[in-house]
Every structure is written in C-alpha cells, then in structure tokens.
Amino acid sequence: MDSDDFFEIASAHFEDALPFVLYSKPQTSVVKGLFQNDSTVHTSTDLSESGFIFAPFNSDAPTILIPINESHAFETECFTSDKLGKIETYNSKETTASIEVKAFHVELVSKAIKTIHATDLKKVVISRKETVSLAKVSPIQLFKRLLEVYTSAFVYCWYHPKIGLWLGATPETLLSVASNRFKTMALAGTQEYTGNDNPQWGGKETEEQQLVTDYIAESLKLSVNNLSIGTTQTIRAGNLLHLQTMISGTIDSNLKTIVNALHPTPAVCGLPKIAAKQFIINNENYKREFYTGFLGELNSKEKTTRNTNRRNVENSVYSSVKTVSNLYVNLRCMQLTDVNASIYVGGGITKDSNPESEWEETVSKSETMKKVLF
Numbered sequence: 001m002d003s004d005d006f007f008e009i010a011s012a013h014f015e016d017a018l019p020f021v022l023y024s025k026p027q028t029s030v031v032k033g034l035f036q037n038d039s040t041v042h043t044s045t046d047l048s049e050s051g052f053i054f055a056p057f058n059s060d061a062p063t064i065l066i067p068i069n070e071s072h073a074f075e076t077e078c079f080t081s082d083k084l085g086k087i088e089t090y091n092s093k094e095t096t097a098s099i100e101v102k103a104f105h106v107e108l109v110s111k112a113i114k115t116i117h118a119t120d121l122k123k124v125v126i127s128r129k130e131t132v133s134l135a136k137v138s139p140i141q142l143f144k145r146l147l148e149v150y151t152s153a154f155v156y157c158w159y160h161p162k163i164g165l166w167l168g169a170t171p172e173t174l175l176s177v178a179s180n181r182f183k184t185m186a187l188a189g190t191q192e193y194t195g196n197d198n199p200q201w202g203g204k205e206t207e208e209q210q211l212v213t214d215y216i217a218e219s220l221k222l223s224v225n226n227l228s229i230g231t232t233q234t235i236r237a238g239n240l241l242h243l244q245t246m247i248s249g250t251i252d253s254n255l256k257t258i259v260n261a262l263h264p265t266p267a268v269c270g271l272p273k274i275a276a277k278q279f280i281i282n283n284e285n286y287k288r289e290f291y292t293g294f295l296g297e298l299n300s301k302e303k304t305t306r307n308t309n310r311r312n313v314e315n316s317v318y319s320s321v322k323t324v325s326n327l328y329v330n331l332r333c334m335q336l337t338d339v340n341a342s343i344y345v346g347g348g349i350t351k352d353s354n355p356e357s358e359w360e361e362t363v364s365k366s367e368t369m370k371k372v373l374f
Contacts, residue, residue, distance in 0.1 A: 034071045223253045
C-alpha cells in the first residue's frame, strides 16, 4: 500500500476514535497497521488469540487485544526524512524536572540500596514519569519521528479511545516464537553513546547484566529444551548503549507459561521478582500502567518458502505456514493526552549503585524520547 494512503487510514481511525496500532520491527522499513472495526475493548486470557496485544506492568491487570478477526490489516514501506515539521510545545522550562522530583528519586534510590544491603533483594528497577506540555498532539507525526530516530528498535503507536494513546521505541525483546523455537534476551546496563560502539563497562553494569541473564535461564529451564545462552554484546538504542545477551531454545509448554516466567523481566522489575515488584508498588508513588509491560504480534501466520526464486513455479509446493509471536518489553515510551506527553524512564539499582548517577541515567533516557518532541 502507498504510504500516504496508509497514514491517511491511520489518521482517519484516530479522528473516528477507533482502536489501531502502527508498528515497525527493528532494522526494517516495513510499517504494519492493524485497524479495529469498532471501539470494543478486547482482552487476552491465555495468549491463545491472534492479533496485537498490549499488556501492563502489573500482570493482574487486563491484557488488551486488537484481534485480527475484528480488524483490517495493512502494511507499507516508510522511508522517513527530515521534513517532518516541528512539534508545538509550551515553555520548555516545563520539561525540566523540578528539584523536588530529583530529590524524591535520589532518596528512593538510596532507600532501594539500603534495602538490598539489608534483605535478599539483589536488584530493583526504580522509575519515574516526566510530563511535557504540548500545544498540539499529532500521533502520526510523532510515530514517523520515532521511525527516523530509532531504526534498530521496535517502534509503535498504539491507540484505544477507552484506554489511551501510547508511543515508543523499545530495544528489548521479551520473546520471539516461530513454531516451537523461541528467542529472548537479557538486557541491562546503560551508558551514553559517544562514538564508540564497544566501550568499557563498569562492574556495576556487568554484574547487573549477569544477574539478569542467570535469572532468565533459571526461570526457563523447566519449561524449555535446548537452552542456549549467547555471548554478551554491546548494542545501541538511539544515543544510549546497553549490554545484551541472546537466549534461545525450543518450547516445551504453552506460550502463556513462558511469558509468565519472563514478565516482568529483571531488566524492568528486579530480583527476586516478587520482592522487587512489591518494593516498586509500595515506593514508586505512581502507577506504571503499560510502561514496562509488553506488546506485539500474537500468533500471527507467516508463510515461508524453501526457494526464494520467484520465477520457480514449484515454490508453492515447498511453502509452509508458521505461527509466529513477536513480543517486546515496553521501554522508551510515552503516553499522550490532548495537552501532555508523559515520558517514562528508569534504571536498575544494585548494591553498587550511586543515587546521583542513577538520576543522571534517567535524565539521559528521557532526553532520547524528547528528541521526537523538539
């Protein structure tokens, strides 16, 4: 489909207050859209449905589904440019975190460090929400900006009139499944990109990455076969660098069991999971909602062929259809209202964390999202 027609459909759906999602997978120019026929709120109960899911941080809350059988699906190729226009904002001073906000965050990080030293808690992810005032909101324009800035991320724009409007560009895969084979990742550690794709990492970051990797492997070992852990590498997401370790294998149970074992991941919650989650709920002083939840394609049908030569008339004989799910952790995201953009940022706290440095990390992360606003 022509990209102008594609985005006109998206704009019309938004104007008509109908649910839709636009998304693009990492390292591709293909943008897909799923446009729901009415404003019904559909939910997933066991991840056996087909469509696009949007799940909150709190697994006790409903997982929202845009069902494939209640929607129209389109896709296009989108090559962005610098001619996207400027987003109108109010006084930029409103985007600067106040002294009180910084003091609260630094104190909360200090409390987390003390708790880690005094209990069995090994890591907890502390986050905050920063609100930017907007004079005008154009979700389609913001989505195009995200596509331009974050080519190596999963970029999305998700809207439901009864729930809200979210956009994001996440570097973290929760789970990719094709038939019975799966891939996931351990992602932790953050530093600013300064031109070096292979920088030195400190002890705090490498320890945090190992904690995440070990936890995921331990959580999955009873539910999967042929578990394989790759080497740790540095990846880039916008102006930030992270440590990443790929983990793969074959599934020996249903999708819901695997997702429950992974979500919320140590990269967005902490270790042990239950203790870290309770610390977050008791102390963060705001509701994360869909931030650090997960989202993506659920049980899509994907056709593959053995021979990629299109002139080979026997191709169809060797084609097969796989059931594919591609789920991502909802990081680097923002929630939009008529006049505000709420940006969500956080960082992993361990015994070696420095409260002031952790604050600065959240500032760097918020700046990556503000690039699409200014």
